């Protein structure tokens with residue numbers, strides 16, 4: 001008789017894991033009601049309060065709250081002086097907005113490969129992609145795991161480039177004791193509904209550079225502003241944040257310890273410079289050879305059937321190679337002057353990032369952050385599901 005739930009056996013998890021997201025109660029209702037009744041719906045005290053608190057939590061002096069994480073990237077690029085025809089280096093494994101934000105300021109995204117161990121932008125790939133037109137690097141702290149900011153800042157210093165940290169996944173994460181977003185010239189955050197700190201939609205730029213803060217504020221003031229309603233919700237959510245971070249950390253530690261005894265599923269090895277690892281999704285590596293050669297897709301399907309939902313957090317970037325994106329035809333379609341591309345038109349269908357492509361298609365598995373908000377019993381169930389699949393892998397062949 002089949003044991004695995006995918007084949008009709010009993011699933012390991014009988015009820016959901018973790019908590020449903022977002023978490024809210026009367027605290028959020030009260031915060032919103034207060035702003036509604038005040039009539040100050042656009043911007044004022046709440047926006048300023050969250051700017052200060054959130055920036056300080058990430059070791060930055062200035063915070064500029066915005067409508068979402070996509071415009072935060074555009075605002076940061078503009079503030080950093082990135083302009084038409086400049087090149088902006090971004091990783092292949094990320095959400096599409098990282099690269100397209102460069103396009104939105106008429107710059108050219110140059111997509112480079114990731115480090116196969118951390119899934120973050122590879123410093124040697126950055127170096128190799130630098131040209132006289134390069135103006136900025138956008139490292140993404142993928143899933144929330146900090147990119148190698150030592151190497152990235154060294155490269156930026158050497159070539160006089162701006163660094164904009166895309167922290168859409170890394171609220172609370174630290175590199176050498178400093179909050180992500182405060183190490184580069186500017187950091188950008190998203191408060192979209194799935195994020196670990198959310199007000200439905202929202203974003204922020206943080207920086208320690210007064211001049212960049214002033215510029216960002218001026219740019220944001222055009223039409224990128226966060227409302228007082230969003231800020232009120234965010235402040236209420238922010239009060240919950242430190243405890244949620246602690247719960248996730250405790251649960252991940254339990255899971256990682258248990259995974260050490262199971263061949264074929266490897267957590268990302270933690271660099272000691274990652275002094276706090278908060279995560280939007282938590283990635284681990286699936287090694288098919290250790291699971292009798294079954295595909296990652298089959299493994300994730302079997303895991304899902306056991307009641308452990310698993311997906312791929314980072315996105316592929318089909319927009320770049322489906323259609324004429326980046327070449328002269330595409331610029332014509334958008335009505336943008338071809339001069340922006342200069343002699344550096346990039347045919348994205350010929351750009352390959354072998355590590356990112358392998359990881360994305362075959363290797364990486366991601367768990368959403370809300371799965372880690374329950375107690376350690378949930379983590380034990382995940383370990384039981386891993387073990388069960390491994391012990392009965394022949395059912396999947």
Ligand SMILES: Cc1ncc(COP(=O)(O)O)c(C=O)c1O
Nearest residue numbers: 068069070095097168190191192
């Ligand atoms: C890495 C990354 N950058 C930028 C964004 C854009 O944020 P938003 O959805 O708030 O516009 C996202 C959104 O998920 C993201 O994952």
